[in-house]
Amino acid sequence: MRGLKDRVAIVTGAAGGIGRSICHRFLDEEVKIIAIDVNGDALKALATALGVDESRMLPFAVDITDYAKIREVVESGVASFGKLDILVNNAGWDVAAPFLKTEPDLWEKIISINLKGPLNLHKAALPHLVSAGGGKIVNVASDAGRVGSSGESVYSACKGGLIAFSKTIAREHARDNIRVNVVCPGPTDTALLRSFVGDGEYGQKIYDGLKRAIPLKRLGQPDDIPGVIAFLSSDDANFMTGQVISVSGGLTMNG
Incomplete structure (x- = not known):
C-alpha cells in the first residue's frame, strides 16, 4: 500500500484474533505499532510470535474503558515514536443472549467496551492527528450494527452507534485532513x-x-480483515471518508 512505511498506528484489541492479524499486516507494511490490549500476557506472546521489539511495537496492557489510562498510554506511545498517523479501534466483546435474558450490568459492560472504549481512543488520539496535519482512523464495527443480529442486541446497538459516530467525526474533521472509515466484519x-x-x-x-x-x-478468517484496514490507512484511500465496508463473504450486500 502506498504511504504506509514508517507510519505509526494505534491498534486496540491487538492480541485478539483479528488484532494479531492487523498487527502482522502493519508490520509487513513497515508500520510501527502502539499495541493496546487488556491482556498483558497475550501482548507479550504476540511480540514473541511476531519477532519484534519495542522499536517496532510498543505493548500496553490497559483497559480501553479507562479514559485516564488510555490518555496516558497514547501520550506515552506518541512520545516514544514521535508521532501518530493511524488509529484502529478493533477491540470488542460480547456475550450472546436474547435481550430479555440480559440485565443492566451486562449492558453496561458491553457498552463500555464496544462504544465508550472507541470514544476514549478518539478523544485521546484525535488531537495528535489534528496537530500533525491529518491522519487515518479505521473503526472496526460489525455487520450486526448494520443489519442486526439475534442474540446481540446491545452489541448491535453499540456497533450501530460506532458507525454513526464515525460518520460524524469524518464530517467534523474533514477540514483537518483526517479520514474516518468503518470496517464491518461478518461472522x-x-x-x-x-x-x-x-x-x-x-x-x-x-x-x-x-x-x-x-x-x-x-x-471469515482473521486474515481476511487486515487488507481493507491497511488500504483505508494508506494513501490509496485518501479520497475516502465516512464509508462503511462489509467484509462478510457476501452475507450482507449493500449498494
Missing part, C-alpha cells in the same frame, strides 16, 4: 464467535448454519 472464526455459538452439537449447528448462509460458503 469471523475467532474466539469471540466460538464463545457466541457455544460448544457441543447445538453450537456446531449454529456454526454450520452461518457457513451455509454466506454466499462464499465459509466463515
